[in-house]
Amino acid sequence: MRFSQAFIPTLRDNPADAEVVSHRLMLRAGMIRKVAAGIYTYLPLAWRSLRKVEAIIREEMDAAGAQELRMPGVQPAELWHESGRWEVYGRELLRLKDRHERDFCLGPTHEEVITDLVRGEVRSYKQLPLNLYQVQTKFRDEIRPRFGLMRGREFLMKDGYSFDADETGAEATYRRMEAAYHKIFGRMGLNFRAVEADTGQIGGSFSHEFMVLADTGEDDVVYCDSCDYAANREKATAKVAAPEKRETPDMEQVATPGVSAVDEVAGFLKTTPDRLIKTLLFDSSPGSSFDYNKTRYVAVLIRGDREVNPIKLGNHLGSAEVALASDAVVEELTGAPLGFSGPVGLTGLRVIADATVAGVTDGVTGANAADAHLVHVLPGRDFPLGDTVDLDSAQAGDACPRCDGGHLAIRRGIEVGQVFMLGTKYSGVMNATFLDPEGKARPFVMGCYGIGVGRTLAAAIEQNHDDKGIVWPMPIAPLHADLVVMNMKSEALVAAAEDLYRDLNAAGVEVLLDDRPERAGVKLNDAELLGLPILILLGDRGLAKGVVEVRARAGGETREVPLGEAADAVRAMVEAAGGSAIGR
Numbered sequence: 001m002r003f004s005q006a007f008i009p010t011l012r013d014n015p016a017d018a019e020v021v022s023h024r025l026m027l028r029a030g031m032i033r034k035v036a037a038g039i040y041t042y043l044p045l046a047w048r049s050l051r052k053v054e055a056i057i058r059e060e061m062d063a064a065g066a067q068e069l070r071m072p073g074v075q076p077a078e079l080w081h082e083s084g085r086w087e088v089y090g091r092e093l094l095r096l097k098d099r100h101e102r103d104f105c106l107g108p109t110h111e112e113v114i115t116d117l118v119r120g121e122v123r124s125y126k127q128l129p130l131n132l133y134q135v136q137t138k139f140r141d142e143i144r145p146r147f148g149l150m151r152g153r154e155f156l157m158k159d160g161y162s163f164d165a166d167e168t169g170a171e172a173t174y175r176r177m178e179a180a181y182h183k184i185f186g187r188m189g190l191n192f193r194a195v196e197a198d199t200g201q202i203g204g205s206f207s208h209e210f211m212v213l214a215d216t217g218e219d220d221v222v223y224c225d226s227c228d229y230a231a232n233r234e235k236a237t238a239k240v241a242a243p244e245k246r247e248t249p250d251m252e253q254v255a256t257p258g259v260s261a262v263d264e265v266a267g268f269l270k271t272t273p274d275r276l277i278k279t280l281l282f283d284s285s286p287g288s289s290f291d292y293n294k295t296r297y298v299a300v301l302i303r304g305d306r307e308v309n310p311i312k313l314g315n316h317l318g319s320a321e322v323a324l325a326s327d328a329v330v331e332e333l334t335g336a337p338l339g340f341s342g343p344v345g346l347t348g349l350r351v352i353a354d355a356t357v358a359g360v361t362d363g364v365t366g367a368n369a370a371d372a373h374l375v376h377v378l379p380g381r382d383f384p385l386g387d388t389v390d391l392d393s394a395q396a397g398d399a400c401p402r403c404d405g406g407h408l409a410i411r412r413g414i415e416v417g418q419v420f421m422l423g424t425k426y427s428g429v430m431n432a433t434f435l436d437p438e439g440k441a442r443p444f445v446m447g448c449y450g451i452g453v454g455r456t457l458a459a460a461i462e463q464n465h466d467d468k469g470i471v472w473p474m475p476i477a478p479l480h481a482d483l484v485v486m487n488m489k490s491e492a493l494v495a496a497a498e499d500l501y502r503d504l505n506a507a508g509v510e511v512l513l514d515d516r517p518e519r520a521g522v523k524l525n526d527a528e529l530l531g532l533p534i535l536i537l538l539g540d541r542g543l544a545k546g547v548v549e550v551r552a553r554a555g556g557e558t559r560e561v562p563l564g565e566a567a568d569a570v571r572a573m574v575e576a577a578g579g580s581a582i583g584r
């Protein structure tokens with residue numbers, strides 16, 4: 001590709017409305033242009049990279065036994081009525097009418113269409129398992145499209161769907177997809193973690209999200225610094241050691257005038273925060289207008305040194321949202337001001353205890369009386385402790401729940417893919433069944449598997465850039481190398497560059513020949529901005545010695561390579577770094 005003829009409209013200055021680095025650099029490197037909010041044209045460089053991302057995905061999906069097909073972007077409302085999602089999907093679903101006033105939508109995902117396809121074609125367990133995928137444009141009318149390709153409204157997704165005869169088969173397929181995802185993101189050179197994700201309202205299922213670690217991510221990833229444990233905040237657990245076991249004398253009420261914060265109480269009563277049992281009142285339907293009703297509130301017990309994870313609590317209660325109750329409600333329901341609540345004698349209110357509470361001996365709690373606490377409290381003896389629940393929020397530095405000696409770290413992550421065990425959620429409601437060996441109709445057991453193609457590219461840039469521009473990982477770089485002719489006025493140099501350009505192409509190296517009549521400084525700036533993995537600099541001084549300068553964009557030393565060996569040397573670098581040519 002000759003830069004002088006290529007459509008690579010680079011920008012010198014930072015575009016004003018681009019908040020994250022991948023968005024900024026994709027605009028500046030002439031890769032994308034906005035058409036409308038969250039809707040972009042992919043220019044040739046972006047399109048080349050996107051095709052490489054797709055190619056890696058296709059290779060690994062095919063290798064894992066999936067087959068590619070292609071479904072339409074426009075979908076009839078009838079299918080969405082069948083699944084029940086027409087009503088519940090919300091405004092992200094862009095609905096439209098055709099000339100006959102029939103309802104359609106722009107597909108944000110394809111469970112309905114694929115389930116309809118398979119129920120019409122697959123009759124017998126002998127035709128299973130079946131694993132189908134596509135790479136296709138999705139539309140979601142996101143409320144806040146932003147960050148360029150990271151959160152668009154129109155975007156490229158690989159979406160796959162599997163159909164198995166039973167749970168065991170479905171789980172094996174799920175594991176195969178999970179493994180394929182590890183290979184896909186690994187081949188792209190990304191630093192990622194597969195996290196156990198929350199499956200929300202679909203109970204009994206499981207899911208993993210593939211998160212690229214980057215500060216601009218929208219989610220927190222909790223992961224172990226020594227094993228491969230990783231989870232979203234709403235799922236993450238920590239190994240929390242119980243305080244040393246002690247005899248618990250008879251419970252006693254003591255005055256704690258004006259002392260209510262955990263650390264102050266612990267100090268005042270000469271104990272440690274891990275022996276305190278905090279009692280927090282939560283509202284399970286905040287903002288709702290229904291009349292005062294005790295069943296709306298719940299008391300949550302957790303150890304003084306730990307925090308309640310509101311998403312875990314919400315999931316446990318089946319509430320979309322929970323919030324701390326107001327001071328007035330606390331006072332009304334416990335009979336004491338905020339800071340003095342406790343489980344002993346607390347009646348008429350649902351009480352849920354976090355698992356950490358069970359390990360407390362010789363504990364301290366509020367006395368449900370102003371300026372008073374109870375000491376020498378033993379859970380189970382002094383107040384009922386039924387089944388405990390995990391409501392604890394994992395913190396950085398906590399012990400890993402899976403391995404010995406590992407500690408948890410928390411970083412931001414970008415969700416680039418998700419694998420999801422659907423079970424019979426769609427096949428059940430859409431009556432998609434097959435006949436088992438006994439001739440009995442059974443619903444397909446399904447899984448679904450998504451990868452954001454554009455988001456993956458953006459995430460790769462978030463992870464691979466410096467203050468001058470992009471630093472492409474070889475496998476998804478738009479081209480392998482940038483051949484910069486330092487002085488286009490020198491005929492000998494131009495002739496040598498043309499020879500090398502020809503040799504590189506012949507060697508299978510994808511090379512951008514910067515043959516623009518620009519100053520060397522401008523070209524070098526653009527080379528660093530575009531971030532092609534290998535820079536080849538051809539100048540008069542080198543030519544006099546018969547060499548070119550070759551260096552990796554990612555850093556490291558500059559090598560002088562004899563002109564005649566340059567094509568082979570560069571090809572070796574490309575191969576060593578996992579470069580592949582774009583399919584024709």
Ligand code: ATP
Nearest residue numbers: 149150151152155157415416417418450451452455
């Ligand atoms: P998010 O929580 O970020 O909105 P999601 O969980 O709704 O995403 P999925 O339904 O799991 O998304 O879609 C599969 C993949 O598609 C995601 O993992 C992500 O990589 C990509 N994706 C989803 N929404 C967008 C978007 N608006 N723009 C770009 N990529 C997206």
Ligand code: MG
Nearest residue numbers: 209415417418
């Ligand atoms: Mg997701």
